[in-house]
Every structure is written in C-alpha cells, then in structure tokens.
Amino acid sequence: MAEQQKFLIIDDDATFTRVLARAITKRNFNVKVARSAEEALEVIKNWLPDFVSLDLKMEGASGLTVIQPLKLAHPMVRIVVLTGYASITTAVEAIKLGATQYLPKPVNADEILHALEQSDADEEVDISNQPMSVNRLEWEHIQKVLSENNGNVSATARALDMHRRTLQRKLAKHPVRQ
Missing domain, CATH: 1.10.10.60 (Homeodomain-like)
Structure with a gap:
C-alpha cells in the first residue's frame, strides 16, 4: 500500500484550518497544522510535507519566511500561498521564493488541490479590459x-x-x- 502524501496547513485562523484539515484528510492525505511560521519551521524539522497551504499574513513572521526553508528541506514540495490581502507585490515575491501558486481567500479545498496539481502556466487567463482603480x-x-x-x-x-x-x-x- 502506498504511503499517504503529507499536507501541511500553515494558518492562524482556527476555523479555516479545522475545516480545511478535515476536507484534505477526507481526500486521503496525512495532514498537520501549524498556527504560525515559527511553528511550521519546527514541524518541518521532523516531518516533510509534499504539499503546503500557507497563509501570508499571520501573527508573528510572514508566511513568506517559510517558503525557502521548506524548499531547502524538500525541493519538490508544492506550496500554495493563501491570503485575504492579495497584492501583485506579494504574489511576485511568493513565486520568486519558490511557491507553486498564489490564491486570494476565500478558497476551498478543491481549489487549493487544483492549484497545487497545476504545473503549467495558464496562457488563457482572463485579462481585464479596465485598468486598476x-x-x-x-x-x-x-x-x-x-x-x-x-x-x-x-x-x-x-x-x-x-x-x-x-x-x-x-x-x-x-x-x-x-
């Protein structure tokens, strides 16, 4: 029997992590939750995830600080950065640091897993006809x-x-x- 893939949820929102952890577990992943960047760095010392959902804005250090240590520990890890405070700058930085995808909240488990599975860029992405406000x-x-x-x-x-x-x-x- 194949070993379950490991999924680490790094987010300080207790309700969101509880719901997401349950949904990801039902999809046959071994799930752990870290409530801060600092806690996540402790978790990965002994447990290397295959997939990570990472909140950008948490108490303490930014979620961006976790990306490089995750990539160093496990170069093939797939990371989706989630945030309610999406901006072009943070998206660019997350991708430059090694994140696989960047999604604005609210988001559900299916959207997260789809983003993590997607390996190619989408040339058909919608481009707005209106400039930013x-x-x-x-x-x-x-x-x-x-x-x-x-x-x-x-x-x-x-x-x-x-x-x-x-x-x-x-x-x-x-x-x-x-």
Missing part, C-alpha cells in the same frame, strides 16, 4: 513600498511621506477590488 493602485503601491522596507511600517510610512497611523489604518483594511 485609483484605490487599488494605491493599495498595490503601499504593498510594494512595504515589501521594499521588509514589512517595517514606520520605514514605509516615512518612504511614502505618510503618518504611521494613517498607513496602519490603510493596512488594516482589506484590499480594494480591482
């Missing part, structure tokens, strides 16, 4: 500058010539739609 452009620019400042809100606020509290309020909001 001014609010979305602002969100993307803030995310780019935040990434350039390694997530440091104070340095980002200075670079944007914006009050730190104003920036924090903007970051606390969900991103605007395209």
